[in-house]
Amino acid sequence: MSAWSLAWRTVTHNPARACLAIGGVAVIGALLFNMLLLSRGLLLSFRDLLDTAGYDVRVLANEGSPIHRVPLAGAPSLAEEIGRLPSVRRVALIRTDSAVAMPPGRDGDAVIVTLIGSTERQLGGAWDIVKGATLPDEVRPGEPVPLVVSTKLAARQRLEPGAPLRIRVNLGGGASVLPALDCRVVGIGTFTFESADDYSVATTMQGFAAARGAPKGEDEADLVLVASSPEAGPEAAGKAIAALRPDVRVYSNAQVVEQFNARAFSYFRQISTVLSTITLAFAFLLVATLLTMSVNQRLGEVAALRALGFPRRRIAANLLCESALLVGVGGLAALPLGGVLAIVLDRILRAMPGVPERLHFFVFEMDMVLLHAALLTATGILAALYPIWLAARLPIAATLRKEIVS
Amino acid sequence: MFRSLPARAALATVSLIVALVAAVAAASSSPAQLPEILLSRQLAEQAAVRPGDTVTIAAEADGAGARQFRVAGIYEPTPDPVRFTSRRIEARLHLPDLLAITATPGDPSSTESVRAINVKLADPAQADAFATAVTARFPGVISRLTARAQDGSDPFAVLERFHLAVAIVTVIGSTAFLLALMVMRAEERREIVGIVRLIGVSQRFVLLVVLAEGLLIAAAGAIFGVLVAKGAEDGVNRFFQWRYDTTLVFVRVTARIALQSIALAVPLGVLAGLVGSWTLLRRDIVSLVRR
Numbered sequence: 001m002s003a004w005s006l007a008w009r010t011v012t013h014n015p016a017r018a019c020l021a022i023g024g025v026a027v028i029g030a031l032l033f034n035m036l037l038l039s040r041g042l043l044l045s046f047r048d049l050l051d052t053a054g055y056d057v058r059v060l061a062n063e064g065s066p067i068h069r070v071p072l073a074g075a076p077s078l079a080e081e082i083g084r085l086p087s088v089r090r091v092a093l094i095r096t097d098s099a100v101a102m103p104p105g106r107d108g109d110a111v112i113v114t115l116i117g118s119t120e121r122q123l124g125g126a127w128d129i130v131k132g133a134t135l136p137d138e139v140r141p142g143e144p145v146p147l148v149v150s151t152k153l154a155a156r157q158r159l160e161p162g163a164p165l166r167i168r169v170n171l172g173g174g175a176s177v178l179p180a181l182d183c184r185v186v187g188i189g190t191f192t193f194e195s196a197d198d199y200s201v202a203t204t205m206q207g208f209a210a211a212r213g214a215p216k217g218e219d220e221a222d223l224v225l226v227a228s229s230p231e232a233g234p235e236a237a238g239k240a241i242a243a244l245r246p247d248v249r250v251y252s253n254a255q256v257v258e259q260f261n262a263r264a265f266s267y268f269r270q271i272s273t274v275l276s277t278i279t280l281a282f283a284f285l286l287v288a289t290l291l292t293m294s295v296n297q298r299l300g301e302v303a304a305l306r307a308l309g310f311p312r313r314r315i316a317a318n319l320l321c322e323s324a325l326l327v328g329v330g331g332l333a334a335l336p337l338g339g340v341l342a343i344v345l346d347r348i349l350r351a352m353p354g355v356p357e358r359l360h361f362f363v364f365e366m367d368m369v370l371l372h373a374a375l376l377t378a379t380g381i382l383a384a385l386y387p388i389w390l391a392a393r394l395p396i397a398a399t400l401r402k403e404i405v406s
Numbered sequence: 407m408f409r410s411l412p413a414r415a416a417l418a419t420v421s422l423i424v425a426l427v428a429a430v431a432a433a434s435s436s437p438a439q440l441p442e443i444l445l446s447r448q449l450a451e452q453a454a455v456r457p458g459d460t461v462t463i464a465a466e467a468d469g470a471g472a473r474q475f476r477v478a479g480i481y482e483p484t485p486d487p488v489r490f491t492s493r494r495i496e497a498r499l500h501l502p503d504l505l506a507i508t509a510t511p512g513d514p515s516s517t518e519s520v521r522a523i524n525v526k527l528a529d530p531a532q533a534d535a536f537a538t539a540v541t542a543r544f545p546g547v548i549s550r551l552t553a554r555a556q557d558g559s560d561p562f563a564v565l566e567r568f569h570l571a572v573a574i575v576t577v578i579g580s581t582a583f584l585l586a587l588m589v590m591r592a593e594e595r596r597e598i599v600g601i602v603r604l605i606g607v608s609q610r611f612v613l614l615v616v617l618a619e620g621l622l623i624a625a626a627g628a629i630f631g632v633l634v635a636k637g638a639e640d641g642v643n644r645f646f647q648w649r650y651d652t653t654l655v656f657v658r659v660t661a662r663i664a665l666q667s668i669a670l671a672v673p674l675g676v677l678a679g680l681v682g683s684w685t686l687l688r689r690d691i692v693s694l695v696r697r
Contacts, residue, residue, distance in 0.1 A: 014593070016685070020586035027579035031572065062467055112548070170548070266491055270649070274642075275572065282576075286583045293590045345571055352564040 003314060007321035010294070018326070021290050025283060025330025025376075026337055032279040033338030033372050034345060034362060039272040041346075041363040042265045043257055049192055049358060050253040053126040055092065055225035056234035058256060059241060060249045071095075075221030078245060079119070082224065087232030087240045092120040093221040095208050099169045101149075101201060102180070103157050113153060113199040115169060117208025127202055132161030132187035135204050144184040145207035153199040154188045161185055167201065169211045181211045193356045224248075268361065280379055287323055287383035295319065295387040299394060300403035306396045316388045320381070327380035331373065339364075441503045442478035446496040448651060450480045463497065465508045473507055475499065485654035488561065493651065524552075581674055588620075588682025596686055603691045616683040617676060624675020628668040635659050635667075 011018045059082065061070040072078065075093050083091045095117035102110035116127075121134040127148060135146050145167070149159055159165060166180040183203070191200040203211070209218045228237035234252040242250045251259070261269075295302065302315060342362035349361045443463070445455060455461055457477050464472035483494040501520070510516040527536060537549035592599075599612060636659045646656045 014589075017586055017589050017593070020582050020589060024579055024582035024586060027575060027582060031575050031579065270646075279576075282579065282583075286586075289583075290586055290590070293587070293594075297590070297594060341575060345568060348567045348571055349564060351567075352561050 003317035003321045006318050007325055010298075010318075010322055011325050017290075021286070021326050022330045022333065024286050025327055026333035028279050028283045028286065029331045029334025029372070029376060030338035030341050032276055032283070032375065033334055033368070034342050035272040035276040035279065036368040036372055037338075037342055037362040037364065038345075039269055039276070040365065040368070041361050042268055042359070043261055044363040044365065045358075045360040046260060046265075047253065047257045049356060050256060052192060053225070055090070055227045056253050057226035057228055057238050057241065058251045058253075059224035059226060059245075060222075060251070062247055062249055071220040071222055072224065072248065074219055075224060076219055078248070079221075079224055081244060082226055082241055085237065085240045085244065087229055087237040088226055089229045090227040092118060092225040093205060094118050094223040094225060095205065095218070095221050097169050097208070097212065099167050099201070099211065100180075101153065101157070101199070102166050102168075103159070104164050104166055104182075106157075109157050111153070111156065111199055112170075113167075113201045114194075115167065115208065115211060116200060116202040117205045117211075118202060119205050126193065127189040127191045127200070129187045129189045131189075132185070134187055135202065136186065139204065139206060144182045145203055145210055146186040147183045147207070148187040148189050148202040149185050150191045150194050150200045151188055152194065153201065154185070156199070159185050159188070161187055165201075167211050169213075183207070183211075192358050195354050195356050196351065197353045276375075280375060283327070283376065284379050284383050287326055287380060288386055290326065291319060291323055291384055291387040292390065294322070295390050299399050302391050303394055303396045303399035303403065306394065307400060312392045315391050319388050319391060320384050323380045323384035324377075327376050327383075331376040334372070334376075335369065438476075440474050440476040441500065443475035443503075444479050444481050444498040445477055446483045446494045447480055448483070448493055449495045449497060450477075452495065456480075463499075463507065471507060473503070475503070482653055485652055487654060490650050490652050490654050577670065577674070581678065584675065584678040585681060588678045589685065590682075592682040592686050599683075599686050600691055600693075609687055613680070613683065613687060616679055620676040620679025621672065623679070624672045625668070627675060628671035631671065632659070632664045632667055636664075 059072070059078070061072040079091045079093055082088055097115050097117075099113050099115040100110050101113045118135075121137060127150075129148065130151060131154075132148075135148060139146060144164065147165060147167070149157075149165070153159065157165070163185045165183050165185055167183050168180040189202075191202075194200045205218075205221075212218065226237060226241065228234045232240075234254070238250045238252050238255075241248070305315065306312075342364075346360055346362045349355075350357070350359070440460060443461065445453075445461070450456070453461070455477055457479050459477045460474055461477055462469075462472050462474050464470060481498070483496055505517045505519075508516070525536075527533060533551050533553075537551065540547060540549040602612060603609070639657050639659050642657045643655055647653060
């Protein structure tokens with residue numbers, strides 16, 4: 001009989017015990033799997049969010065950071081200069097501010113929104129039109145400012161394409177109150193970076209300037225988005241922009257992700273490390289204790305096998321297989337269980353204010369499945385070491401005698 | 407406590423507390439006459455500045471409009487759980503001094519502008535009514551309570567729910583572990599229970615013994631767990647405080663949490679013991695003593 005068959009018989013001899021042990025490993029393994037997904041989930045999801053916008057380089061004012069942005073002066077001329085670089089395919093200016101949106105005659109429905117001004121008619125991926133049209137190329141004098149509103153805002157304020165909407169910008173730090181600007185909804189879209197507690201509204205740069213009380217336009221932008229040419233790539237484009245204008249900061253998407261990883265996301269990474277370590281220690285204790293107790297209960301059986309000529313190696317292989325069965329089956333069950341648990345935990349964490357609705361804390365990755373398997377395998381082997389040592393050093397005659405006398 | 411913001415996206419610059427990511431450089435002229443400034447410990451360490459030193463501060467990166475200040479003291483920033491991952495490079499100065507640095511030349515209103523006004527109400531119960539009144543009287547001004555939102559939407563309530571969910575999963579895993587152990591332990595004592603039953607000890611008495619034993623083990627385990635947590639508390643806090651250079655307390659094992667853990671662990675332990683033993687007690691005596 002092979003070591004596997006013997007281990008199988010031992011495990012199935014007491015199904016209740018085996019089920020409980022496997023259940024314990026499965027639950028702990030699911031938690032471990034979740035923590036592994038959490039360790040990189042935010043990064044992957046954030047990277048994905050950045051990439052969907054189609055721009056791979058971000059240009060910011062020197063004083064700010066990707067998190068706290070300071071308006072960039074002379075942005076249109078900067079965009080023009082950047083656009084002329086051979087390594088650059090497309091350039092867009094982005095400006096954001098806080099505003100109050102209210103349908104005319106329904107002041108009670110007023111809500112605070114994030115107003116986005118952009119030189120792009122539609123930022124594919126950043127906002128996608130689901131109803132109506134994109135922002136027009138040009139707005140004739142006297143026409144209302146065109147807006148694309150988020151589906152959430154449209155639902156809340158019962159807006160349809162063509163509906164009028166008044167926007168009043170809250171100038172940060174200013175004591176003055178700007179008059180509300182008459183606008184018209186041209187489209188309704190989904191905004192990638194919109195959080196659960198936020199409403200987004202996009203308009204043209206001219207519309208944005210008008211809302212801020214500067215109908216002739218502003219020369220500032222919070223951000224210059226750059227799409228590098230496929231031949232050059234973001235690194236080369238970034239270097240070219242930095243060489244062109246040393247007074248600005250240039251970040252590729254990878255660098256932005258790195259910055260967020262070092263600051264904003266580090267808490268979840270560390271929490272995941274701490275909990276992964278605890279769950280591994282717990283799994284180790286669980287399997288080691290169960291196997292040790294199992295060996296202690298079967299000392300006579302082990303001694304008899306040894307007396308029959310079973311070598312120590314065979315006994316060790318048997319215990320190792322037993323451990324592998326418990327951890328292997330439990331670990332396999334942990335994957336679907338962990339998947340369900342990840343959905344629940346992700347839903348909890350995404351309720352955090354300011355988190356974009358499309359950002360996920362738990363993202364499935366094949367590498368993490370492999371790491372999960374490797375960690376559980378190592379745990380199973382380590383957990384089997386002590387019971388193997390116990391079984392291997394067993395004095396055969398004394399144990400058999402004790403077993404018979406008892 | 408109350409906070410009125412002209413814009414929701416206003417930066418975290420609040421009344422006299424000013425976060426200036428500005429050039430701080432040691433200088434050496436007429437310190438006695440200079441206005442005073444307080445620097446955060448992190449900024450003082452980074453700039454190698456001590457109380458009594460003179461520093462130059464400008465709101466612009468190119469140093470335009472720079473002014474000199476005398477460092478009156480170094481302070482430890484109030485730990486802020488929302489910003490614990492960022493370095494607290496901050497300075498506090500008198501509001502007129504700040505406005506003098508940040509004001510736009512030719513714009514008189516810029517010397518009268520602040521990002522936020524903190525208000526302490528005489529009657530905190532009137533906070534909602536006050537917020538409504540401010541919003542109605544000053545369109546564009548947003549009033550926000552400084553107290554935690556009660557609807558469970560603030561980041562700490564979300565983190566609390568996350569930790570609770572993780573704790574529940576851990577408890578489920580532990581219970582399975584405990585049950586497996588108790589089943590094995592009961593199995594180990596199969597013969598003893600059989601003999602005890604054979605000499606006339608009632609099933610109820612054996613169950614009571616198991617119950618008492620389970621209670622003792624569970625209580626001892628729960629207390630040990632609380633002691634381990636209490637022992638690890640300092641280590642965890644020290645690690646994270648070192649990692650993020652903050653005085654924020656990350657883990658606190660309070661009496662309430664300890665009691666909650668014991669209240670959860672003891673019944674679970676006893677239950678696991680009972681379930682494990684029940685598999686033996688429901689069997690007939692002969693099957694227990696059979697080898």
